[in-house]
């Protein structure tokens with residue numbers, strides 16, 4: 001799988017690290033620990049279109065939001081997240 005990083009261009013997936021589901025809502029900061037355990041460690045393993053967080057760990061180290069088909073591995077969009085996405089980090 002090749003990921004087109006907005007900063008580095010087309011790079012092999014071995015340079016990236018999967019961070020987690022970008023669609024799952026996080027609990028309130030003061031929610032019980034059991035809710036946080038479920039949010040952090042429970043995976044849905046969806047089949048088909050999915051929105052995910054990745055990090056270009058062995059490249060620019062930026063965090064990315066990637067929309068891809070988990071069945072075909074086709075990538076539909078890649079965008080920066082965090083301060084660099086809004087231009088605040090420049």
Ligand SMILES: [Zn+2]
Pocket residue numbers: 005006007008009056059060061062
């Ligand atoms: Zn990069």
